[in-house]
Amino acid sequence: MKKKSIKLIYKTCILLVLCGCLSACWKVSEIKIDKESKDYCLFGQGSHWIYQDSATLIIDSIVINKSVYYKFEQEGGGDGGPMCETYSTLISSYLKNNTRDFPVYLTTAGIGSLDEACCLTTDFEVGKVMYYNGQLGSSMQRRNRIILLEEKSSYSLSKITFNDVKVFESEDLNKREIYYWAKHIGLIRKEIYETDSLISVRNLIKYDVKPYKQ
Numbered sequence: 001m002k003k004k005s006i007k008l009i010y011k012t013c014i015l016l017v018l019c020g021c022l023s024a025c026w027k028v029s030e031i032k033i034d035k036e037s038k039d040y041c042l043f044g045q046g047s048h049w050i051y052q053d054s055a056t057l058i059i060d061s062i063v064i065n066k067s068v069y070y071k072f073e074q075e076g077g078g079d080g081g082p083m084c085e086t087y088s089t090l091i092s093s094y095l096k097n098n099t100r101d102f103p104v105y106l107t108t109a110g111i112g113s114l115d116e117a118c119c120l121t122t123d124f125e126v127g128k129v130m131y132y133n134g135q136l137g138s139s140m141q142r143r144n145r146i147i148l149l150e151e152k153s154s155y156s157l158s159k160i161t162f163n164d165v166k167v168f169e170s171e172d173l174n175k176r177e178i179y180y181w182a183k184h185i186g187l188i189r190k191e192i193y194e195t196d197s198l199i200s201v202r203n204l205i206k207y208d209v210k211p212y213k214q
Contacts, residue, residue, distance in 0.1 A: 034117060044068065063091065120142075
């Protein structure tokens with residue numbers, strides 16, 4: 001009787017181990033956005049940023065007029081991909097009495113790494129990456145190649161001092177762009193180069209950022 005009990009316990013343990021292994025094999029992996037990426041890229045409805053071209057002095061503004069939509073779903077519509085987080089919204093750009101709306105995303109979908117998140121914006125060019133959470137000197141390739149060039153503890157711009165600034169370089173054919181992102185503020189400066197010549201600088205001069213509330 002005692003031997004039968006031991007065999008039963010042994011068989012039960014084996015079944016439990018097998019069930020655990022199968023469950024682990026079938027479990028869908030999850031890729032979540034890190035807090036630091038949210039600190040740099042995720043803001044609530046009503047946030048706005050006012051920029052000025054340093055050469056022409058033309059003013060334009062960016063406003064989050066719509067609510068921010070959140071989803072956590074399997075990449076590829078349930079075809080075996082990982083569960084990915086995405087925040088998306090529609091941003092309005094006001095320039096020279098013209099208004100244009102374009103979508104922006106903070107997402108881990110389509111990146112193929114368990115520790116990367118990027119801020120995608122059309123910026124009038126579909127799918128351009130302007131921020132990602134890689135290490136200093138690292139790069140990622142999506143529609144454009146982007147590399148984290150530098151991290152600054154502080155950076156002064158338009159008589160405003162920003163803290164915890166990340167500087168990214170993006171390359172696309174013959175055009176090169178430099179993005180400056182400040183923690184809890186967002187994009188504060190954008191430089192555009194063609195054949196190594198600086199042709200445009202856009203600086204943040206005023207802003208009102210509101211925290212995202214899920």
